[in-house]
Amino acid sequence: MATTATTVRRTVLTLPVAPVGPANPLPPLRPLPVHHSLDDRSRAELPRDMARQLGHGRPRTLLPVRLLDGYGRDRAPADLDAIVIENDHLKVTVLPGLGGRIHSLHHKPTGRELLYRNPVVQPAGFALNGAWYSGGVEWNIGTTGHTTLAMAPLHAAAVPAPDGGEMVRLWEWERLRDLPFQIDLWLPADSAFLRVGVRVRNPHERAVPLYWWSNIAVAETPTTRVVAPADEAWHFGYARALTRVPVPDYRGEDRTYPLRSEHAADYFYEIPAGGRKWITALDGHGHGLAHTSTDTLRGRKLFLWGSGRGGRRWQRWLTAPDTPGYAEIQAGLARTQLEHVRIPEGGDISWLECYGPLDADSGTVHGNNWAAACAEVESRLAAALPRAEVDTAYREWLPAADTEPVRTLATGSGWGALEQLRSGVKLPGTPFDASTLGDEQAPWRALLTTGALPEPRRVTPPGPTLVAPHWRDMLETAPADPHTEYHLGVAQWHAGDRAQAVRSWERGLALAPSRWPLLRALAVADDEDGHPERAADRSLEAFDDLCQERRDDGETWSAATAALGRETIEILLRTGRTGEARSVWARLRPAVQRRGRFRLLLARLLLAEGRPADARAVFDEGFEVADLQEGAARELGTVWAALTDEPLPEEYDYRMNPGDPDTP
Template identity: 60%
Template sequence: MATTIRRTVLTLPAAPLGPENPLPPLAVFPDVHRPGSGGLEDFPAEMARQMRYAPLRSLLPVRRRDDYSRERVPTDLDAIVIENDLLRATVLPSLGGRVHSLEDKASGRSLLYSNPVLQPAGFALNGAWFSGGIEWNIGATGHGPLSVAPLHAARVPAPDGGEMLRLWEWERLRDLPFQVDLWLPDGSAFLYAGVRVRNPHDRPAPVYWWSNTAVREEPGLRVLVPAESAWHFGYERSLRRVPVPSADGADSSYPLAGDRHADHFYDLPDGERRWIAALGEDGRGLVQTSTDLLRGRKLFVWGTSPAGRRQQEWLTEPGTGGYAEIQAGLARTQLEHVPLEAGGEFAWLEAYGPLAADPARTHGADWRAARAEVADRLGAALPRAEVDAAFAAWRPYADHEPKELLAAGSGWGALEAERGGLELPGTPFPAATLGEEQRPWQELLRTGALTERGPVPGPSLVSPRWRELLEAAEPGPYTAYHLGVAQWHAGDRSQAARSWERALREGLTWPALRCLAAADRAGGHPERAADRYAAAVEAARAARASRAALAALAHEAVTALLAAGRPDAAAGVLAGVGAADRARGRFRLLGARVLLARGDASAARAVFDEGFEVDDLREGEASLAEVWWAIAERLVAGDGPVTEAVRARARRLHPLPERYHFGARS
């Protein structure tokens, strides 16, 4: 059959994503991927330089996605199928362009781990993320903020005369447009992905890219890669070089061999072909390869510990199999960002397809022989020169204009294209995609005045160019508010506070109070932060703020009041939260903390005994275990001090239930 691209509908049990969190994320971004507080002198010079370069300090201007649940209902998802005689790929344009499945039609095998449910979890930089398939990560270290966001999608001409599916969007953390062109050449057993990231600005920009592929974690699965060493990184935040495949008494090439979460960033020698494969006991599975610019390769495993197993179950249906991830990136590790010069671009080609190798060799004790077997079979199935030729043929087509739009992304790219007068061949950002969130900013751009009609400020923009426009704009409460957010993002905290105080004087009450409270908390003023949070909650209730805003504000306020040693006031704020939100796991956990702080450890323990789930639990978050142990220690200590002996006895008498095993220290 000729290669086809068609629309379809994929129906999955899915938990609704809910609205974005309307409160701008002002907290300092917790960069859990930095290698501790030590120096970088022991790392290769380029690697150390890129680890220092432009780490993410803030999520702004992106908003958090943390209002989803775990109640799944059958949901129809728009999907696009790319198919030829040998492969069938199903893509979800409304969910970050995720390749949900890739089927080898000749064997009937699914080459990817395709999650049978769509369950958001708090693993992306801005919150909601889901596991499975092939995801495209751009922005900064971690799962990107577009994990559950819609991308633009269209048909475009392919180099072989057929068609490609183009996915594109404007990535807002780094203000960069990108595209992914997916196509199946006629008769090819490999899905090609042509990727391009452009920097249309007059200054260098930091770029982060990793293509993450989930594969089924089956007994005997082995991950092979042309490397003899790797950089190991775990939740202990220690980056160290280890031999491959065996280190610390285990063969790390088998995902089920270790008990702890782990990243292995492989050190591929210069000149070596870039590839990584995940092959089962029978020597069959998936191989990914690319042109040389995509230098990094990685294996991620959850491990077999209770916490790792619990995380796997958390992301899908209980009783279903788990997954490991094989990944490919621009840098050696995910702790790095790569500079892209002004006006420049990064472009490369990836290929994904089935591979069959001799299982006796691929699972043999001789690592070099195992690698050589995979390299030889890959060379026969898809020669390196063929990948390079496909990349060269694709480059002119990357600029071809779309023939037929299949899905629409956000309006932020259209706004940035208008502001910068940008022409971006191949990735048009139509004015028709501009919506209500962009309207005030377009007005600012065209008239010098920012006027918002809603009772609550919409999303802020924080880049230097937008900050300059805000500084020169006609004064007003919303202008002052957004200017404060932009100043905060730039590190000018005193000016940000002045702008929010001006917004407050001009009548923008609870949004400005909340920003001032967050600034006080970040600045080490817990009492003042608590006062302002309490006032913000009262003002928001009087103004009949939205449910999402009230819930997000109350959560921050209760946390701040507890930090200031005011549990009674925290209990009062918590009591005013709507019943449906108060019944959710994040507020149940907060309620247990309030009870403990008020001296009622038994009631706090009863909350855990009754059982709850924190829907938006962050990856690696240990709060469940920390609160549990604090309660247990108080139950054992009574009115006495919590000594080491008390802690040890608490752990013997009150073991953490399995349902709360999540954090690395569980």
């Protein structure tokens, strides 16, 4: 029977979607939260190379990226642009508008879905910048955590593939590290394994820290077993300890079965240096997904939510009712996600990944002999996709990585075009066309060409600030009007020059027609520097000024009012200024007051006012904190524990750490 040629086509996928909402207009000046931190004892016990890379190069803040925290829980059917790559074996569905995520990997001969395919798009607060959703295969670049591009559009085009067919290229300019990257996906006509070539380039005259993990969601059942060629793993259990543990048995349980652990955990597998890099998730019949790569992508990991109440609650929160749970098998550049590698000046790093079906003997895979299980999987993988074939495919792809796109499939942001315009750097294969420059890039293009940052044409919250050294230099030599002083201060703050940032904001404040952005920045500086009362004064003054200045109920002004109102109430409560916190609450829009995050804030305000019964009533009425962040869910338990000795109700229990308050 003749083999059908591989096709690449655009389509539309309709799913229930909760809109991401507007970006938070307040620049994220505070340090990035650290969920994967270690105590000193754990650090001292690590191998030298791991300790050197641990935490290396972590950004001070999220700048220049903005937070995405304006989403809710109301989903409605929406049409999503999709790209389908298909041959006789696989149908691969990619969502270029949502971080280039592989939504589905469907094995046609058996009808099996190889990934966990989320039936909804429900943002949750897991990305570095907030909004993220679960399922499929996501590409994480930047720093430890889920990428800021999780819900962002990527550029996409059809490009000639190494085998003469077509492949899909995804690319963008990652802004935390200022690095362009590309992801090439192709499917040889006779293959059941998707090839994914990844290249990250460093156009700068300095080395740059690099983080990459490909996260693969797989369906989780009581019989699902994750197999990787390792006898040891580094266990991280969200308690600031990274511990070398045996595989598969740890503390009396086989941890390669995700549902046999009660609490959420990471297991970073210690794969021998010369061994083939692979990981699989197989069901009770020995069927499932295999992932393998060239050796540059050395790390392999299992993330599990666990069978405990908090983990199960998170699973239901992230998807639709009655859908199965999932675990994640992952692959990265370092052994753990606490590390960064270096990409040299003017250099690049590239590798090849492969995704496809695997069938193994179920008795061996699920037997008591771990070495036999690993050998069985490795032999089946060698038969389905030999290691030499992966290495050959990588070498054949490298020349094609520079091939120019021939057919546009989707458009990403204009930030890469701006950086290419500024630097003149040539990036064969990933064109950042000037046609993609938009409103957000316009003032910075003007700064580049005229030496001055233009004032906004209308009264509006400030746009995003560019903070890289070259942009900071341009701001320092631009005319020192209040608008420029504001952006310069943000760039100086990001660089760690806090004193100079404060001076820039104070200079701008003296003549600023719009005072609240500068006052808010100064309030954050006061708070970070240990002056909470002055921070409360300035935050309150900023909110007063914003309420006088805002022009309408449009989404940008509403987002600014909600974000600054929340910040102000929180710092007023911390400084015991309950009456002023109540006055800020009263000026929030009713629609904002009804959001779950603000219902929780109201409960805290009522507690501070000495009204615990009213605070309890807020919980009894019910609310959902749509932007509840990973690692911060304990706030619900803390507030509840201040109200009552009763156990935390299940609908509010998202705690993943056994040390969190009121753990059952």
